[in-house]
Amino acid sequence: MMQIRLHVFMPLLLLLLATAPLTHAAAREDIQSDLSSNEIAIESNFTGARIVVFGTIEDGRRSAEEAGIYDIAVVIRGPAKSLISRRKSRMFGVWMNSSSHAFDDVPSFYAVLSTRPLSDIAKPDILASRGIGFNSVLPVPEISAYQTVWEGEEARDFRDAVIRIKQREGNFIDDDRGVIFISKTLFRATLDLPASVQDGQYSTDVFLFRSGRLLSLNQRKLTVHKVGFERLLYTAAFDYPLLYGLIAVLVAVVVGLSASAVFRRD
Amino acid sequence: MLQVYLPIAEMSINIAMVLGMGAAVGFLSGMFGVGGGFLMTPLLIFTGIPPAVAVATEANQIVASSVSGALAQWRRSNVDIKMGLVMLIGGFVGSVVGVQLVKVLRDLGQIDLMIALSYVTFLGIIGFLMLIESLRAMSETRAGRTAKRRSGQHNWIHGLPFKMRFKHSKLYISAIPPIIIGAIVGLLAAIMGVGGGFIMVPAMIYLLRMPTNVVVGTSLFQIIFVTALVTVLHATTNQTVDAVLALVLMLGGAIGAQFGVVAGQKLRGEQLRALLAVMVLIVALRLLVDLVLEPDELYTLAPLLGAK
Structure with a gap:
């Protein structure tokens, strides 16, 4: 039984192996970024900082016309806070x-930059699953069956x-x-962090899309x-509030x- | 445009502006012999510093200004240490209660309102009374009369128990009123970031009937310790003392005060007080307007305390 099966599948397997590099190249354009x-150091003269995200699409064999339909989205996300x-x-x-409304795990900083409007790049569910766009960070709250319309609207107002x-x-x-293409494969995105940025670990995700499909991701x-x-x-x-307070007083x-020694008048 | 980053307020601010504000308020406090906290804290709030940070940081600055002020009074032996210490008993209680109140109100999201309301109330009343008093004094000077001072008169204060002898003030009165005055001042220091001289000085003159020459020195003496405690308590309870901001304010204030003292000696008392009264009323009005007019943005964001 085993022998027979292998015989049947062997030519097919060989064929697959032979075509593999070709199909791989067609499906997997890669993106590199830095x-x-x-x-970024927050020093006493910190007034914000400019960051440039740049990179290249690794697929030189495509023609210029085809390269033009690449879409790039860059997402920069700061540490989450409640x-x-x-x-x-x-x-x-x-x-x-x-009245008040608490929000858990909202990124202290969130920037999304793209080559064109997000709705033109991919379907909302794809964007949402990848954390691209404000709607994925703070989804518009659904009005549940247990809420009145007014409560639901209030939740949306808070979110907005x-x-x-x-x-x-x-x-x-x-x-x-x-996100700007400098050449057919080279792109750049510039953004400014305000002086009020929180410190912590930030992540930068660069997504490569074509025709609504996510091709590659670089972090x-x-x-x-x-x-x-x-x-x-x-x-x-x-961490040492008592010591801090005592030193502030000192x-x-x-x-x-x-001051009274320097300016003493009598 | 030299910007300095404030590590606790987490914002960048123009150092020249803060130095200038410190110097201007220092100038006024030197000129009028007032602490200046009641002008500085609202100014800080107007520039966008979170009110809770403004209050705690201003308390820290007042430690510096009251140390140099009290030292000058001490050299002229104008400090009634015993009276100051009795008031401090109340002052410490008031500070502890006040800082806890700030914490609770912060959690409830009502601290900004509380600070603004306290300022509108106190600045409104004090400014109004000062204006009336200085206008009356001005018209009396013009008419050639001198203000009469009643002294040695007994009031209800003298009926209270726990009497103590305050040699320096030449008083034999109950310890209760000084303790209560101290407690109110401690509370105000914690909530409003003021030394409380504007409450304490009239109370010492009109209620306790202390001799005027020891009033300012004694009040400054006790303000040092109350604001020092308030600073430490805010640092440990609310983490709202911005040391960078405080230092810049202290330097500006120290310089401004020196020029203010000189200017104050050259100008007429009643007119100065009328001027100060008008300024106090303007600040109160501005805060009131902010409370009453519909804000452009109805929503505010704050970190959820206790969830770091």
Whole structure:
């Protein structure tokens, strides 16, 4: 039995092996990318930073016309934090926070840059599964059967507010013209991190699409961290708060004493 | 445009602007002999510093300004240490309660409102009273009269128990009023980031009837310790003391105060007080307007505390 089966399959297997390199080349264009720097230091003069993501599509055999339909999406994601969004309403004549909504694991920074609008690049479910676009980070909440329409709308308003405020801070960025082809295979994307960026591990995902299909993905890591004096202070404030507080008082006493010594008039 | 990054506020700020603000408020505090916290904290909030950080950091700055202020008064032996220490008992209690209150209100998302409301209330009342008083003094000076000072009169304060002798102030009064005044000042220091001189000085003069020459020194003496405690408590409870911001403010304030003192000696008292009253009222009005007008953005974002 075994002998017979192998006999039948052997020519087919050989054929497959022979054509394998060819089909591989057709299906797998690769993408390579890197960052202008893998590390961003928050120093005392930090006012934000510019990052350039650049790379190349590895498939030189394609003709220029075909290469033109490549789509690239670059996603940069900062460490996830839990957030609370609060909404003000007028009470007793003043505007005060009256309702709130907590969000778990929202990236402190999220940028999505692409060669053209995301909706033209791939179907929403593909984008969502790969974490591309604001909708994948903060999905529009579905109105469940247990909610009133009003509650459902309120949840959507809170979600929209998070995106809106983060965008205004510069911590959420979407730019559907943000990835530029310098040549047929060489691309570049530039983005600015605001001064308020959180420190931590950032990930950079570069996706290569063609005709709505994900062809390749390349990942890079980016570290944002406070350094030197800024780091010392931040670490002290959260890890040794008592010592930090005592030193802050001591510095104040020294400044106060020095001021009266320097400016003494009597 | 020299920008400096504030590690706790997590924002970048123009160092010249903060130095200038510190110097301007320092100038005013030197000129009027006030702490300046009640002007500095709202200014910091107007520039976008989170209110909780503004309050805690300003408390830290006041430690510096009150040390140099108290030292100058000490040299003229204008400090009633015993009175200061009794007030501190209340001051410490008030600070501890105040810092805990800040923590609770922060968790509830109401701390910004609480700070703004406290400022509107206190600045409104103080500014109004100061304006009335200085206008009256101005018209009296013009009419050639001098303000009468009642002293030695007994009030309800003298009926209270736990009497103590305060030699320096030439007083024999109950310890309860100083402790209560101290407690209120401690509470205000924790919530508003002020030394509390604007409450303490009138209370010491009109309620305790302390001699005017020891009032400012004694108040500064106790402010040092209350704001020092508030700084440490905010650092340990809320992690809201920004040491970089505080240092820049201290330097600006120290320089500004020196020029303010000189300017203050050349100008007339009543007009100065009227000017200060108007400024206080403007700050109060601005804060009130921000509370009453519909904000452009109804939503705010904050990190969920306790979930790091």
